[in-house]
Amino acid sequence: MFAEKVIELLKESERNPDTIDPFKDEKIRQILEEMQTLFIMNMNDANATTENKSLWTTVQVRHSALERNKRCLLAYLYSRMEKIKTLRWEFGSVLPPDVRELLSDDEYEWFSRYSTNLASYMRSLGQDIGYSGIDLTENLRPPKALYMEVVCTTDYGKLELSDGDVVMLRRNSRHFLPAAECQTLVRQGVLKQIV
Amino acid sequence: MSCSNYLSITDILVSHEKVPCKFFYDLPKMGFLDPSAVDDDLKAGTNTEIPLWLAESLHSRRPPLLSVDLPKIYKDAYREILNADACTVDLYKLGQHFYELGCYVAKYDIKGDVTNTLINTFKQRFRMLLTASASNDSIGSMQPLSGSERKFAAAAAVTENAISMWLQRGDCALKTANMVANHRKRKRAEMEMF
Amino acid sequence: MFIEDLRNDFYNVLLGNRVLLLVHYDVDAICTCKILQGLFKCDNISYTLVPVGGVAELKTAYEENNEEIKYVVLVNCGGTIDLVDILQPEEDVVFFVLDSHKPTDICNVYSDGQVRLVYKDIEENIPNFDDIFREDEDEEEEKHESGMEALEAAVERRREHRAWEERRHTLMFNYTQFSYYGKPSACVALELSWLVSRCGWVALWAGSVAAASHVALCARTPAQCLLDTDALHRRVASTQHANNDTSCRVVLEKDAWLPLYRWWSLEAALRHAPVIAPHMRLHTHAGAATLRQLLADMGFPLQQARQSYRSMDVELRHSVLSSLESCAPRHRLPVPSQAAFLLQRPHAPPQSAHDMVYAILALIEHVSQ
Known part of the structure; x- marks a missing residue:
């Protein structure tokens, strides 16, 4: 057939x-x-x-x-x-x-x-007002708080924050970090948010 | 219901279903279309079941090469059952793509009853959809629903879950992205198999 | 060194910096951690939380997480060991130690700012600095003198040195021979939260659970426990006047000293109560009969006492405390009631701080995958 x-x-x-x-x-x-x-x-x-x-x-x-x-x-x-x-x-x-x-x-x-x-x-977004662009892939949901508490699910290694601090992400370690840094990692499944 | 989108996979699967039809012309070398035929050529006047896509395209040539008949689930006997009480019928066994195929087949129905039956059936089964989306016994209540009904019920369940979570917590925790989570699950399942 | 001003020297220093929180596995530490977490979340202080079980774990946790961290807060750990020696930190790392284990290590007390102790316990007899540490000036002075006087002076100095050393030895021996518990760390954390005006019912409840843990585990004498919770009593009393019907409240009430009696059956609670069971010798053959006698004296039908507490009659439930108190002298029991903290929640039965202690202990000790 x-x-x-x-x-x-x-x-x-x-x-x-x-x-x-x-x-x-x-x-x-x-x-x-x-x-x-x-x-x-x-x-x-x-x-x-x-x-x-x-x-x-x-x-x-x-x-x-x-x-x-x-x-x-x-x-x-x-x-x-x-x-x-x-x-x-x-x-x-x-x-x-x-x-x-x-x-x-x-x-x-x-x-x-x-x-x-x-x-x-x-x-190119916002270039006429002077911004160097917006990252559309972060904040896909409206953010509720500046900082959030997360627990790490895998041995990720070092994470460098925007102010230069280095956080060591090991399995089952808990951290309280600015939401902007953790969002991509939460979406990728490396971190899990605790409520 | 699905729109007849060229690239829609649901549409393609629907048009793969078989419908009975009658050929007007001879089709040499096409004997394999009829499983009960003896020789290589298909004679005019044979009644056989061919997929909908072939039937539609052959029917639209000028002159039409065949005439399409209604499949048995859209004929009188089943229409009586559906008009009486549609909720007791297991649509998954009867025809997974009941509604979509019905839309296509309704064109060939001279009396126009198929359309009414389709609308009636959906109206009667709507409540079953709602119960299936809200119930805990999801497998049992989804069983008698057809393919598109199941999709609706699943979407309804997701929305209801989202709103109840929102009402309770007032804010939603961030979750791992859908594809990432499923990818990890599959990888883990594959690794456990070896 | 000791911190004088909780708010300025401890909390304000941490604002705006990243903190490493090392917490021990006990009820008091968990309650303190809860209070501190609440405060950090309000002020957006980034922290990394690591639970530690012993000195080895403390070392590994510090080594793994010490990149770019300037402030480390140790809760119920690190007070009795020489931190600088064991952890080998860098020069500018500051340790804040909030430990209820005593005696505090001498090097931590007299450290020059790297190790800061958050709370000073008055009952500790910490030896003076001069009695423990002494600079060695002996070798320098010997060159300046010569002759017989020099020899005598040298001998004199050595004798003095030996006497000083013996005194030091006795002092240190007396200081370190016993280990005991001080005020619960959660009470200190509660004071801190009061000073920064963020003392809600959550912090109060955590403080009361920690205080109850010291009572339940007999970590301190009853008189000392009462003194510790003095501030807590005052806070609870002040919130009782606030008329807030919808949220939870911590209240101080007289309650029967039967752990978990609200969740088990009355008979089971009586059988396992540390106040009642040993005195009535419930472990002997005659124990069961004695227990039935006590229940009969209290006026509780045996069948009711065997069901779960929640399904007992309401009047019986209300009369547990009074009937127990009246029967206690007849069976020569100590006073079976005490002032206990209860958490009253809307639409839910009240919870006792004692029960929480046992629940948390069970969770800590339960090893799950």
Whole structure:
């Protein structure tokens, strides 16, 4: 049956809407091969239509199958693109290596270009009034207090604060730090806020 | 309901469902479309089930190559059951994409009853959605809901949780980002498997 | 050295700087830490909190966290050891020690500003500086004299030196031979919070739990406990006049000295009370009968006394204290009631500070993953 493999691809990616799967390079190649075969068969049959009018319907069917494959592939790549966009906002501009290997090379290049775009946009905000840009990825929720109490969940190492102080972040150590410094780390899961 | 967005994955999965149709023309070399056919060619007049996407695209050619019939869950027998009491029907078993497929199929219904049935069913099942979103026994109450109903119920549960937390604490603690947390969980699960 | 002015020399120094809080694992330290945390949060003082269990842990905690930290506050730890010697800090690091363990180490007392003790206990007999430390001037003077006088002078000086050393030895022996507890650190922290006008019911409750812990664990004699909590009584009395119906209040009431009787059944509480059980020999064979006799004298049906306290009749609950007091002389028990701190919360049963002490102890000792 036509277009079965693409559907499998899509079903797998729908199963985990919250994380991104590794890029299924092999499967995509197979699908492209299938499309190529269909196209060649269609070409042959289209040329043969002049003699046998009934082959025209077959050409229609194969053409629909080709369009269907194309649509599914595009949808797969688009959904991955949306997920990669979220990755930038959640993980920050540097991806940890185990996330990096889930993306294909082209996807990673897209990610870096998106990051650059975002950075130049953020820098340009408020330039007419004299600010050197606003970081949009922090304070995604309205902040409630200047300082917050956090406990560290992993051995992160040294964290340098903006006034030069160095804090040693070890597993299960508790700190009371300015919210602006800790926010990115809380979003990345290194620190956990205590209420 | 899902909009017919070209890139929407839900839409693609919906149009993968099979619908019964009848071919008007011969389709040489397409015998494999009908699992009960003997030879390579599909004869005109065969009744078989093909995926919706193929049916739609073949139906829209001029002249149309086939005519689409209603799938059995949208036919009279089931419509009677749904109009009587829609809450007892397990829509997940019947058809995961009940509403979306119904929207597509309603075009081919001459009498226009399918549309009314769809609207009625949703109205009756709305309360089930609300209970599923508020209840603690989430697996049991989500079981009879169709795919899109489950999504609505899950979203409702998330919103309700958020507002009750906000009312209690007056302010929300920062949380780890969604994708980061799920990524870590998956990694841990994978590592435990080895 | 000792700090004279809690507010200016201790709290105002910490404002605007980052602090390392090292806290010991006991009820008093936890209560003090709670009060200090409240104060730091109000004034946005960044801190790093590390619990320590012993001298080795103190060392590791200090070494891990001492980058760029100028002020270290030690709660219930570090008072009895020579801090500068053990931790080897840099020159400009200042230690504030709030320790209820006594005797305080001499080097900490006479340190020249690096180690500052937050509270001075009057009952400690700290030896004078001159009696302990003495500069060695002997070698210098010998060169200037010569002859017989020099020899005599030298002998005289050595005798004097030996006498001084013996005196020092006795003084130090007397000073360090016993170790005991001083005033609870939480009471000092409570004074501090009063001085900066941030003494709410949370701080009062923490102070009362710490005071109750010293009573419950018999860390101090009852007379001394009463003196310690003198300031606490005054504060609680002053807040009792404030008419605030909706929030929690700390009150001082006469309460039966049965730990956790509000959460267990009355019979279980009587069986485990340190005031009652040993006196009535409840551990012997005849103990069960004695207990039933006591309950009968108090007028409590056995079945009610065996249920959970909350499900007893209301009149019985109210009469626990009075009936216990009236029966006590008959069974030759000591006075089973005391003045205790209770936390009255809206829509919840009152909590006794004693019960909190045992609960916190259980949590400290429970090792969980």
